[in-house]
Amino acid sequence: MAILLELDLTRGVLETPPASPVAAFRARHLPTLRELVAALRKGARDDAVAGVVAHLGGQRLSLAQVQDLREAVADFRTSGKPAVAWTESFGEGGSGTVAYYLATAFDEIWVQPSGDIGITGVSVQAVFIRGALDKAGVIPQLAKRREYKTAADTFTEKEMTAPAREMASRLAESAYEQIVEGIAVRRRLDTARVRELVDSAPLHAQAGLDAGLVDSLGYRSNVYDELQKQLGYDSRLLAERYIRRGPRTLQDVRKTLPWPQKPLVAVVRVSGGITVGRNSSSPFGGPGSGSDTVGAALRAVGENDKVKAVVLRVDSPGGSYVASDAIRNEVLRLRSTGRPVIASMGSVAASGGYFVAMPADVIVAQPGTITGSIGVLTGKGVVRDALARIGISQEAVSEGTNARMYSAQEEFTDDQWARLEETLDRIYKDFVAKAAQDRGLPEEQLEALARGRVWTGADAHARKLVDELGGFQHALTLACNRAGLDRDEIGLASVPHRNLLDQLRAPRTTDDLAVTTQPLTLDGVTSSIYAALGLPPTGLLTMPLSWQLS
Structure with missing residues (x-):
């Protein structure tokens, strides 16, 4: 019986299974990255698997996660089985660059006719809350080694320092180089041409098709109808369910036996x-x-x-x-x-x-x-004045010159x-x-x-x-x-x-x-408010x- 493996990457991917029962319940339908990679590796070697189709978009994946999945898809494709990616849109009012970069690992890319190719580039952002802390009456007292340790800047600065801007620029440049190169190789385009397309994005689906960025325009039903014609599959199965299910063949059973013991x-x-x-x-x-x-x-x-x-x-x-x-x-x-x-x-x-x-x-x-x-x-944020504004105060009796050194109630x-x-x-x-x-x-x-x-x-x-x-x-x-x-x-x-x-x-x-x-x-109350401020x-x-x- 031929199986079509499905990857639904619109939900996001977990790096590690949740540790707490509540978190596990909330993430009960989310696959782990390792499960998806293992499923693709196993599916490539399983005669029962006819091909793979992936739905992209939705939750953002990190660049490293996408690269793990790209490698797994490339491994799957060595089996000669088709790998197809589809999406309603690579970004709708937002960037679809990383999602499209993942899509290029597949043999074919389908986009809904009304969708966009939002390969708008790479941006590295930093958040600064010094202004908000000043208004709240929080005094940030943080020190760092050395100038690029910008976690402290979030609380002590209102904009990027020169070293932070230098670092951010190189992070964006490096990520952009990787994405452009990956797209160029898989879509058989010159890197200069890819950069031109990025600079002219977002592109309408038809423009993406004309530029060679996608292979077909169609809705979900069109994708599955075409795969049914090509593969004649009997059933569909999510990749994480495929890798979790029990042994189905004698070879699978042999691999699960406790003997002979494997290293x-x-x-x-x-x-x-x-x-x-x-x-x-x-x-x-x-x-x-x-x-x-x-x-x-x-x-x-x-x-x-x-x-x-x-x-x-x-x-x-x-x-x-x-x-x-x-x-x-x-x-x-x-x-x-x-x-x-x-x-x-x-x-x-x-x-x-x-x-x-x-x-x-x-x-x-x-x-x-x-x-x-x-x-x-290291350091602390002094929240004494901020708490006083909402009617909270604290007193302490201490022995030792530095007993209150790390207190959020007083400066160093x-x-x-x-x-x-x-x-x-x-x-x-x-x-x-x-x-x-x-x-x-x-x-x-x-x-x-x-x-x-x-x-x-x-x-x-x-x-x-x-x-x-x-x-x-x-x-x-x-x-x-x-x-x-x-x-x-x-x-x-x-x-x-x-x-x-x-x-x-x-x-x-x-x-x-x-x-x-x-x-x-x-x-304590002070710790709770302190943590809420992110300090x-x-x-x-x-x-x-x-x-x-x-």
């Missing part, structure tokens, strides 16, 4: 903000990575003789310095066992996210990954500010030294690449901050090759993974306790979260 490749994830302690998650938000949980997972992997290689999947903007350092140490300990550790960067692996990845044997990133940001920031003294500057210098020096050691670069060369600067994966690769360009599947292949394993004869284990029964059992050791997820909590950093190693690529 394992472990996947350890570092997702979201990096904090001290256990993994945490908001009921409505994404996951966070605790150093206790990730460290326990890395130790468990090191103690399991069946695990022959490890992929460290990092999708994190960073966070706590000490937590990142603790995870880095566990990565080094794991490497000392002789197992290859390959770091696979997702959409973002910057600041603390780069810190935990840099000691791996090989760092793999997509050209569009956001990485680097080797720098540090000159002596406290000097101590803060010393802390920044110490941490920045340590970050640079360890990055230079891990990457095998002279410290002065690494420092020139650091300074808090964010790079695309392509630029990071050119500067040896990243070793190879590619997605998770490429990282997995590298791990297998380094461990002498057959890529098709391994077991893949996500660590830590605890089912409901495991979570209900009382922990016996601190490692058992570490792999449980703790809820994210806020302590408390998740840690000293945090990238500029306000940057947005569109």
Whole structure:
């Protein structure tokens, strides 16, 4: 029975399955990126799969996610099976550049006759709330190392500084180069011609057809009617349902048998903000990575003789310095066992996210990954006057000159500010030294690449901050090759993974306790308002979260 695989990318894609029950319920119909990539890889080798059709548009995907999917579609196309993309419009009153870039990976592109080809280019935006803080009576007191560590600028500036503008310009330029090159190669157009079309966009669907940007105009029913004629498929199935379903053939059954035992490749994830302690998650938000949980997972992997290689999947903007350092140490300990550790960067692996990845044997990133940001920031926002305006006050009795140093109720003294500057210098020096050691670069060369600067994966690769360009599947292949394993004869284990029964059992050791997820909590009224303003950093190693690529 012939199956037509369907990818509905209008809903968005998850990097990591939600950790909390509420978040899982809200995202219950969303596929993970790994599921979609695995489905395309499996479908290419499955005689029952006749082809794939993808619905594009809607929720934005990151450039790195799109590049992962482009690679998976290219792999699927090597099977000779058709891959078709369709959309109502590549942008309707908005940019459709990244969605169209993804579409060019397919054999055919269909657009609704009333749609547009909104390949309007790339823009990097930054948000500044200093003016709002001034009006609210919040006093931002933040310091950074060095000039490109622009997370602090969100709160201290009203516009881009010269270093921030320089960095943003290169981020946009690098992303634009990647997109233009990808479109040119797949649509068999000169890059200069692609740039001309971008500058004249948005284009009406017919103009896109005439320019060779799309292959056919038609509605959804036209796309499926044409595929039915070509393939004569018997049924349709969402890609994530296809990869989740049980074995259907004797060969599938053989692959699921517990014998003969296959060597394992472990996947350890570092997702979201990096904090001290256990993994945490908001009921409505994404996951966070605790150093206790990730460290326990890395130790468990090191103690399991069946695990022959490890992929460290990092999708994190960073966070706590000490937590990142603790995870880095566990990565080094794991490497000392002789197992290859390959770091696979997702959409973002910057600041603390780069810190935990840099000691791996090989760092793999997509050209569009956001990485680097080797720098540090710290400080606070003084909300005393803001709270007073709404009738909230706080008093404290303290012992110790610096007992209230980090209080959001009062400014730093000159002596406290000097101590803060010393802390920044110490941490920045340590970050640079360890990055230079891990990457095998002279410290002065690494420092020139650091300074808090964010790079695309392509630029990071050119500067040896990243070793190879590619997605998770490429990282997995590298791990297998380094461990002498057959890529098709391994077991893949996500660590830590605890089912409901495991979570209900009382922990016996601190490692058992570490792999449980703790809820994210806020302590007190002041902390809640402070967090609502976006002021408390998740840690000293945090990238500029306000940057947005569109």
